[in-house]
Amino acid sequence: MSFTAHMNGTLPFQDLWSPYFTEVQAYLPQSKSRLALLLLVNAPIVVILINALLQVIIPRKASDPPVIFHWLPIIGSAISYGNDPLNFFFACREKYGDVFTFILLGRKVTVALGPKGNNFILGGKSTVLNAEDAYTHLTTPIFGKDVVYDVPNDVFMEQKRFVKVGLSSDNFRTYVGMIEEEVEDFISHDPSFSVYQANDINEWGSFDVQKVLQEITILTASRTLQGKEVREGLDKSFSGLYNDLDAGFTPLNFLFPNLPLPSYRRRDKAHIKMSQFYVDIIKKRRENGHHGDPDMIEALMNQSYRNGKPLRDHEIAHIMIALLMAGQHTSSSSGSWTLLHLAANPEIAEALYQEQVKNFGTPDGKLRSMTYEELRELPLMDAVIRETLRMHPPIHSIMRKVRDDVAIPPTLSAPSEDSTYVIPKGHYVLASPAVSQTDPRVWRDALKWDPYRWSDPEGVAAQAFATYADENGEKIDYGFGAVSKGTESPYQPFGAGKHRCIGEQFAYLQLGTIVATVIRHMEIRIDSVPEHNYHTMITMPKTPRNISYRRRKFD
Known part of the structure; x- marks a missing residue:
């Protein structure tokens, strides 16, 4: 037997x-x-079997959040989470509530969902819930030493203050025309738009929206923030360096930062060369005298820490790399999702075009260029961007590493009246604004892309944005200027708290100008919006993602 x-x-x-x-x-x-x-x-x-049995027979301490059952030791729930994190979170919430722990390749990660969860994690003290410990192994090989998460939090906050100097309204006013010119030049010369270039208003062509937006984003960012030397240096060698560095910005690198793989070696070599590229620009500017252009390099060259020490050349170079890499991914993703939804909703795309006709139309039927102030006063454009960021925030999960045992507030999720959950030192915590932004308990038709929801001054969207912006409320200065904390809002497309993205206003400017310029030159169509690709650090649309287009009659 x-x-x-x-x-x-x-x-x-x-x-x-x-x-x-x-x-x-x-x-x-x-x-x-x-x-x-x-x-x-x-x-x-x-x-x-032993792993499964132990989860069943070993009683859980009252102070421990419930742990998601998993068959595979070490791997844990990595597969379910990696394939579709939002569905994973929603399913876990139905069974365990807003607070639970899952195993991610040996790491214990406690998730706190909803606005209260976001507030607990993103509004937590950096001495306890620390971003540097969670991310430095991913970012430092790409951005470089002595910046961002490779420095203590107070130093990073000073560096953010330096960057804000370059994100001034005066600079923004010069950027709108630059971005518009770059987009028009791209669609007039890039092979992706051969039908447009043929000047045939009846023929339809198609383009891969992600590929096109990646190129447009890096061109417009280099023309504005990065400086003319960077824009002029965008040749094949720079593109190769960028691609090798970009290959190190993946979930694999986050989980395993030092594998002996060729891509890792190419990443490290690319960082050295790109860092030297920026240092050479800085040295030449110092030798020739600052040229006064409204770019970020110029702004950073004039900055000093509170102790009087000026920013060193390699720090400026590494901050510039960080701005290039982080901004390019998020903006190209958001731009792609925006055009995909407009292509799937041609009536809204047409209304967006008519908004421009109303505001920028000329007697000869053309559209004049926009100004920065005028771009900020386009209500439908603003609503389109907000709604796209609601449904497609670039980052679905934000992690912190726990430096000391920390109790989760009873108001968030208490196991009983007499006790509360405690997360031990060495574990990770995770907030997911993407969950609260698509939560059917908060939003009507949560998974429907509807820009007009932002037009109701009494609606959930307007209230959520008011809480996030908090223009009339108390501001907090984390070291880079007073900002709205925004951690209690169900809408947090740029993060919240001290690590809220300082490039928020530039992102609106860049995205709004790109989308407005594309819409004024062409009609776009697509049968359906692609699903999310969660296998990248920044949430991208899955392929195929080709948009059909044709030239507008009065272009």
């Missing part, structure tokens, strides 16, 4: 083991190597 038969219960319990050991004893003299092979082959199954 085989062991399988015993496990299936075909023999009485008292007879289970005697025949089995008889079989084993008869087998051993024949072949110890076969037994070893048998044990080796079945070892993974045994480990999986």
Whole structure:
């Protein structure tokens, strides 16, 4: 009788083991190597069963959040989370509530959902819930030493203050025309828009929206923030460096930062060369005198820390790399989703075009260029961008590493009246604004892209944005200027708290100008909006993502 038969219960319990050991004893003299092979082959199954059994029989402490059941040790829930994090979170919430823990490749990650969860994690003290510990292994090889998460939090906050100097309204006023010119030049010369270039208003062409937006985003960012030397240096060699560096910005690099792989070596070599590229620009400017252009390099070259020490050249170079990499990913993703939804909703795209006709139309039927102030006063454009960021925030999960045992507030999720959950030192916590931004408990038709929801001054969207912006409320200065904390809002497209993105206003400017310029030159169509691709650090649309287009009649 085989062991399988015993496990299936075909023999009485008292007879289970005697025949089995008889079989084993008869087998051993024949072949110890076969037994070893048998044990080796079945070892993974045994480990999986033991892992499952331990989760069932070992009681959970009252102070521990519930742990998501998982079959695979170490791997835990990585597959479910990695394939579709939002569905994973919503499913877990239905069973365990707003607070739960899951295993992510050996890491214990406690999730706190909803506005209260976001407030607990994103509004938490950096001495306890720390961003540097969570991200430096990913960002430092790409951005470089002595900046962002490679420095103490107070130094990073000073560096953010330096960057804000370059994000002035005066600079923004010069950027709108630059971005518009770059977009028009791109669609007039890039092979992706050959039908447009043929000047045929009846023929339809198509383009890969993600590919096009990636190129447009880096062109417009280099023309504005990065400076003319960077824009002029956008040749094949720079593109190669960028691509090698960009290849290090993946979930694999986040989980395993130092694998002996060729892509990792290319990443490190690319960082050295790109850093030197910026340092050379800075040195030449110092030698020739600052040229006064309204770009970020110029702004950073004039900055000093509170202790009087000026920013060193390599720090400026690394901040510039950080701005290039982080901004390019988020803006190209948001721009792609915006055009995809407009292509799937041509009536809204047409209304967006008519908004421009109303505001920028000329007697000869053309559209004049926009100003920064005029771009800020386009209500439908503003609503389109807000709604796209609601449904497609670039980052779905924001993590912090726990530096000291921390209790989760009872108002968020208490196991009982007399106790609360405690997250131990060394674990991770995770907030997901993407969940609160698509939560059907908060938003009407949460998964429907509807820009007009932002037009209702009494609606959920307007209230959520007011809480996020908090223009008339108390501001907090984390070291880079007073900003709205925004951690209690269900709408947080640029994060919240001290790590709220300081490039928020530039992102609106860049995205709004790109979308407005595309819409004024062409009609766009697509049958349906693609699903999310969650296998990248920044949430991108899955392929195929080709948008059909044709040139506007009065372009």
